Structure formats: structure tokens, C-alpha cells
Amino acid sequence: MERRTIFRGWLLPVAFVLPQLLLTFFFFLWPAGQAIYASMTRQDAFGIRTQFVGAENFTDLFSDPLYLDSIRRTVVFSASVAVLSMAVALLLAVFADREIRGRGLYRTLLIWPYAIAPAIAAVLWVLLLHPQIGWIGHGLRALGIHWDYKLDGAQAMLAVILASAWKQVSYNFIFFLAGLQSIPRAVIEAARMDGARGWRRFRTITFPLLAPTTFFLIVVNVVYAAFDTFGTIRALTRGGPGKATETLVYKVYVDGVENQNLGSSSAQSVVLMLAVILLTAIQFRYMGRKTER
Amino acid sequence: MMASLKLEGLRKSFGATKVLHGIDLELASGEMLVIVGASGCGKSTLLRLVAGLEEPTAGRIVLDGRDVANLDPAERDIAMVFQNYALYPHMSVFDNMAYGLKIRRLSTAEIRKRVEEAADMLGLRPLLDRKPRQLSGGQRQRVAMGRAIVRHPKLFLFDEPLSNLDAKLRVTMRAEIKRLQRRMGVTSLYVTHDQVEAMTLGDRLLVLHQGVPVQLATPMEVFERPADIYVAGFIGAPAMNLLPARLAAGGTAAQLDAGPLVPFADGRRAGADGMKLTVGIRPEHVALVAEGGLALQVDLVEPLGSETVLIGRLPDGEMLSIKLAGAAPPEETVHVAIPPPNLHVFDAATGLRLEPRG
Ligand SMILES: Nc1ncnc2c1ncn2[C@@H]1O[C@H](COP(=O)(O)OP(=O)(O)O)[C@@H](O)[C@H]1O
Ligand SMILES: [Mg+2]
Numbered sequence: 001m002e003r004r005t006i007f008r009g010w011l012l013p014v015a016f017v018l019p020q021l022l023l024t025f026f027f028f029l030w031p032a033g034q035a036i037y038a039s040m041t042r043q044d045a046f047g048i049r050t051q052f053v054g055a056e057n058f059t060d061l062f063s064d065p066l067y068l069d070s071i072r073r074t075v076v077f078s079a080s081v082a083v084l085s086m087a088v089a090l091l092l093a094v095f096a097d098r099e100i101r102g103r104g105l106y107r108t109l110l111i112w113p114y115a116i117a118p119a120i121a122a123v124l125w126v127l128l129l130h131p132q133i134g135w136i137g138h139g140l141r142a143l144g145i146h147w148d149y150k151l152d153g154a155q156a157m158l159a160v161i162l163a164s165a166w167k168q169v170s171y172n173f174i175f176f177l178a179g180l181q182s183i184p185r186a187v188i189e190a191a192r193m194d195g196a197r198g199w200r201r202f203r204t205i206t207f208p209l210l211a212p213t214t215f216f217l218i219v220v221n222v223v224y225a226a227f228d229t230f231g232t233i234r235a236l237t238r239g240g241p242g243k244a245t246e247t248l249v250y251k252v253y254v255d256g257v258e259n260q261n262l263g264s265s266s267a268q269s270v271v272l273m274l275a276v277i278l279l280t281a282i283q284f285r286y287m288g289r290k291t292e293r
Numbered sequence: 294m295m296a297s298l299k300l301e302g303l304r305k306s307f308g309a310t311k312v313l314h315g316i317d318l319e320l321a322s323g324e325m326l327v328i329v330g331a332s333g334c335g336k337s338t339l340l341r342l343v344a345g346l347e348e349p350t351a352g353r354i355v356l357d358g359r360d361v362a363n364l365d366p367a368e369r370d371i372a373m374v375f376q377n378y379a380l381y382p383h384m385s386v387f388d389n390m391a392y393g394l395k396i397r398r399l400s401t402a403e404i405r406k407r408v409e410e411a412a413d414m415l416g417l418r419p420l421l422d423r424k425p426r427q428l429s430g431g432q433r434q435r436v437a438m439g440r441a442i443v444r445h446p447k448l449f450l451f452d453e454p455l456s457n458l459d460a461k462l463r464v465t466m467r468a469e470i471k472r473l474q475r476r477m478g479v480t481s482l483y484v485t486h487d488q489v490e491a492m493t494l495g496d497r498l499l500v501l502h503q504g505v506p507v508q509l510a511t512p513m514e515v516f517e518r519p520a521d522i523y524v525a526g527f528i529g530a531p532a533m534n535l536l537p538a539r540l541a542a543g544g545t546a547a548q549l550d551a552g553p554l555v556p557f558a559d560g561r562r563a564g565a566d567g568m569k570l571t572v573g574i575r576p577e578h579v580a581l582v583a584e585g586g587l588a589l590q591v592d593l594v595e596p597l598g599s600e601t602v603l604i605g606r607l608p609d610g611e612m613l614s615i616k617l618a619g620a621a622p623p624e625e626t627v628h629v630a631i632p633p634p635n636l637h638v639f640d641a642a643t644g645l646r647l648e649p650r651g
Contacts, residue, residue: 184379186376186377186379187381189379190440193344193366194392194393194396195397196367208383209383211383
């Protein structure tokens with residue numbers, strides 16, 4: 001059913017959109033504008049004089065091996081988080097889809113992690129993974145594995161991947177479950193009649209029919225992992241040890257706040273902004289194509 | 294490839310809801326048996342039990358001498374055509390048909406041969422590369438048929454395969470299904486709520502009423518000697534007239550509540566005079582008479598071209614319909630008679646057909 005309301009005059013419509021416009025302006029356009037401006041300036045060591053330098057911050061950035069390292073690290077981190085959280089979520093969704101009864105409780109339990117603030121989630125993981133007090137950390141050491149993610153870079157990366165992926169599982173789970181439930185039951189039954197079972201049926205029928213959901217989630221998860229895990233990394237490893245878990249977003253913070261290099265930090269955030277815009281554009285294009293057919 | 298099917302005491306309940314109350318059935322090799330009944334009577338459930346998509350609450354399903362009731366569908370070698378076709382939306386027509394064969398690890402050459410053979414039978418050759426969404430309803434239906442045919446299964450199951458097609462296509466496909474089934478000689482169970490489909494397709498019919506099998510016989514037998522009031526009213530269009538009456542003249546006639554005494558042409562019925570009956574007469578058997586008989590006040594005239602259906606009211610208020618060859622008479626009141634040889638007699642209390650004694 002189509003509902004359409006025609007407003008007379010302009011005051012009322014403007015009043016309706018004004019709050020959203022104000023929010024967008026003060027929390028997105030204004031800081032984004034400032035970041036773009038700041039990305040083209042450079043301050044002296046004492047923060048007294050500001051000088052306009054054009055694109056120099058950007059060219060410096062892409063010739064800085066530390067920055068390129070951080071890009072590489074972010075790609076590894078994001079891909080791992082996306083793959084891990086989606087794989088776990090899909091597995092859980094398949095079980096939930098099968099298990100009709102008790103699904104309510106199951107679903108509620110699985111949604112919790114999503115509602116937890118990153119810092120709190122990270123504390124939970126600290127309590128699990130801590131070499132001395134965490135029971136996973138403790139267990140690993142008891143097994144003779146030299147576990148200390150505060151000293152070992154690879155282990156630190158593993159820890160932030162685990163914690164970040166865990167937080168995203170609920171979100172993915174809901175979408176996968178909805179996707180699974182929207183596959184017509186008769187199609188699955190037709191495959192059963194054709195003799196397809198288990199993994200084979202999943203691989204050739206179920207998974208291909210989940211493709212739109214999967215694609216959507218890949219983009220969402222990459223965006224999440226790359227841009228929305230600051231809180232988790234901050235609480236768990238602070239980007240360390242060394243720079244082992246310093247992703248692009250974390251580096252923006254380190255360079256801007258800790259190192260007081262506002263120009264470079266702004267340039268980095270502008271690069272990230274462009275990346276988000278690009279990913280979102282890809283997604284919108286794909287989704288637009290989906291609804292057409 | 295010929296196989297027989299036997300169902301023994303097959304029951305199904307969903308929780309406390311009893312859906313099927315004990316089905317016994319035997320199909321000869323190559324036979325096409327149609328299960329017909331109103332919507333919700335348990336037809337699909339019965340088919341799904343045979344397919345292995347549901348587990349029976351009790352009973353045996355014996356296919357080709359082997360009890361398959363506890364086997365996975367994959368182990369039963371049965372193909373099914375679904376009501377809404379259930380094609381694989383992401384696969385081409387070719388792959389839709391080839392899927393079951395790939396799973397059975399047939400050689401690529403054999404798969405190609407079988408699919409092309411089926412495609413030729415069904416006129417799908419030019420469409421093999423299309424996706425289901427690029428096909429019309431009738432074409433999808435054919436693909437669904439093709440997917441079953443290529444399997445060369447022991448048994449075909451059809452769950453109202455024509456109900457989503459328009460009337461004209463339905464008639465064409467009906468003939469085609471019959472032709473294919475004959476040609477391939479595969480034992481088939483066909484489910485429908487459409488009695489015309491049931492009459493034209495089945496070697497035999499099973500009429501199902503609220504999960505209870507009420508009659509199993511050839512289409513003509515079901516039509517000529519319906520086992521109870523339900524079958525009498527369900528098979529045949531327009532539906533058989535059912536009129537209240539009482540047994541009279543020492544069991545040799547029915548005294549209609551509407552007036553006339555109609556003698557039984559085929560013999561005496563058991564029971565005391567005055568026992569409540571329901572007598573049935575098909576609309577095409579009601580005779581128009583010049584005068585006498587029953588006065589019928591005509592409420593509605595439905596011209597069907599070569600035939601006309603009159604629906605009217607008897608003096609005591611009972612509805613009666615008549616099917617006439619040709620056009621309707623112009624009068625508002627016509628006189629009708631009930632020819633004794635065409636009378637069906639049922640016990641009003643049990644609804645069961647009363648046969649002549651001895
Ligand atoms: N999975 C199920 N759970 C509960 N009730 C069911 C289920 N499947 C079918 N039924 C019930 O069984 C009855 C028969 O259904 P069905 O076999 O689909 O009828 P038909 O195919 O003859 O229209 C219906 O009343 C339906 O509600
Ligand atoms: Mg049905």
C-alpha cells in the first residue's frame with residue numbers, strides 16, 4: 001500500500017528534516033570538512049604555526065613504509081575477522097535453522113554480544129586470554145604453549161581478531177538466519193529428492209542461494225573490522241606490542257592524539273573516509289542490481 | 294525400472310493433530326493412481342510420507358518389495374514434481390535436470406544424453422541455457438517434469454503439478470503427463486483436488502476425506518457407484534443432487550420427502566420401512582417431462598454452450614440442478630422426473646451407499 005502525504009507550505013517539512021540535517025552537519029559534514037582542511041596543513045613542532053602544504057601529507061603517507069605496513073596489517077586483520085565471524089555465524093545459523101524449537105532462546109543468547117560495548121567486550125576477552133588470570137591463557141600455558149599476547153605480536157593479532165570477530169557473530173547470524181529462512185523449503189526438498197545430502201547439498205544449493213546475504217555481509221564486516229574495532233584494540237592491546245595490532249584506524253589515533261601530528265593523522269582519516277565511501281558505493285550498486293530482477 | 298508400491302496402515306499425526314488415519318494401498322507396476330480430495334484432507338502429507346520428506350507415525354511403505362519407511366529420500370529412488378515446481382533458481386534448465394544425475398555420479402555423456410532426451414520429449418531443447426526466472430509458468434512446469442523424468446526413478450510423485458497453470462495450459466499438460474507416464478511406464482502417485490484431472494488421469498482413484506480413504510476404484514466405478522455421500526457429492530460436475538427420503542414399500546422404493554415414490558430398479562434394500570435415506574441423482578439424469586412429476590421453480594440458468602444447467606427449487610424447498618443438452622426451456626417452472634435406474638441410495642445415518650440385497 002502506498003501512503004503519501006502532501007504538506008502545504010514549507011515550515012512543517014523543514015521542521016521534520018531539520019534535526020537530521022543538524023546531526024549530519026555537526027557530526028559528519030563539519031568534522032569531515034575540518035579533517036579535509038587539516039589534511040592539507042602542517043604544524044610546526046610546537047603547534048604554533050600552521051602552514052598550507054597541499055597534497056604533501058598524502059604523498060608522504062604513501063611513501064611511508066610504516067603506513068604501508070599498517071595497510072597490509074589492516075587487510076589481514078579485516079579479512080580474518082570477516083571470514084572468521086561469518087563462518088561461525090553461518091554454522092550457528094544453519095543449526096538454528098534446523099532446530100525449530102528452542103530457537104527463541106538460542107537466538108537471544110546469540111544476539112547479546114552485539115549489544116555489548118566494545119570496551120566491555122574487550123575486558124571479557126582480557127579476562128579470558130590473560131596469560132595469568134584468563135582461563136584460556138592459563139590453559140594454553142598449562143599445555144606448554146608460551147602464551148603472552150602482550151609480548152608476542154602474532155598472538156596479539158590473534159587476540160584482537162578473536163575479540164572483534166566474536167562481537168560481529170551475532171549480527172552475521174541474524175542475517176544468515178533470515179537468509180536461510182527465506183530459501184523456499186520446497187527447493188531444499190527437491191534437492192533431497194534428487195539425492196543431495198549434507199555438505200553437498202549445502203555447497204550446491206543452500207550456499208549459492210545465500211549469495212546476496214553473503215555479499216552484503218562481506219562488505220559490512222570489512223567496514224566493521226577496518227573502521228569499527230578501535231575500542232576493542234584500544235582496550236585489548238593498545239595497538240601493540242610494538243605496532244603489531246596497529247590498524248589504519250588505530251594509527252589515526254596514535255599519530256593524531258599521541259604523536260600530535262594533526263596533518264598526517266587528518267590525511268589518514270580522509271583516506272579512510274574515501275575507502276568507506278567506495279565500499280558503500282559498491283554495496284549500493286550491487287544491492288540495486290539485486291532488487292531489479 | 295517397473296516397481297510396485299504398497300502402503301500398509303500408514304498413519305501420520307503432527308503432535309495431537311491426526312492427519313492420516315491409516316492408508317492401505319497397493320499399486321501395480323506402471324500404474325497411475327490418483328489421490329483426490331478437498332484441500333487440507335492430507336493428500337500432500339501422504340505424498341511426503343512416500344517421498345521420505347516426513348516420517349510416518351505408523352505403518353509401512355513397501356517399494357519394490359523393500360520397506361523404505363525409514364530411509365532417507367536419497368535412498369528411495371523416487372522423483373517428485375512439486376506444486377510450485379521448486380526449481381533451483383540459480384541453475385540453468387540443463388543443470389536443474391542434471392543435478393540429480395550428477396549426484397548419482399553418472400558419466401557426463403550419459404547425463405547429456407538423458408537430459409537432451411527429456412528436453413526433446415518436453416520441447417525444452419531451445420531453453421536449456423535459461424534460468425528458471427526467464428521461463429513462463431508452463432515452461433517451468435515442464436522443467437520440473439523433466440527433472441523427474443531424467444532420473445528414471447522407481448516411482449513418480451506429483452503434488453498438484455497443474456494447479457498453478459491457466460485453464461487451457463492445464464488441459465494440454467494433463468494430456469502430456471498422461472502420455473509421458475504411459476510411455477515411460479513408471480508407477481505414479483498423482484495428487485489433486487480437481488476431480489476432472491483425477492477422472493482423466495487415473496487408472497484408479499483413491500478418494501480421501503479428512504485423512505480417511507473413502508473409496509478406491511476405477512474412475513468410472515467411482516462415478517457410477519460412489520461409496521458414500523461425500524464421494525457422490527465430490528465427483529462429478531455439477532454435483533450430484535442429494536435428496537432426503539425414506540425407505541418404503543418393503544424396501545423396494547424410496548419415498549422422497551419432496552413427494553414422489555421412486556421404485557428401485559436394481560432390487561430391494563435392507564432395512565425397515567421409514568428408515569431415513571439420502572437418494573442421489575446426477576443433474577444429467579434428471580428428466581424433463583411435459584406434465585406431472587415434480588414442479589421445479591427455476592432460479593438460475595447457466596448456459597454452457599452445448600449444455601445448459603438449471604438450478605431451481607422443489608415445492609418443499611430442496612435445491613435441485615439439472616443438466617440439459619441444448620438450450621433451456623423458457624418457462625419459469627419446469628416439470629421433472631427422477632428415472633429409477635439412475636438412482637443412488639445412501640443410508641442417511643451413516644452416509645454409506647446401500648446396495649441391493651442378494
Ligand atoms: N508440518 C505440519 N505440521 C502441522 N500440521 C500440518 C503439517 N503439514 C500439514 N499439516 C496439516 O495436515 C492437514 C493436511 O495437510 P495437507 O496434507 O497439506 O493437505 P492437502 O495437501 O490435502 O491440501 C492440514 O490440516 C494441515 O494443516
Ligand atoms: Mg497439498
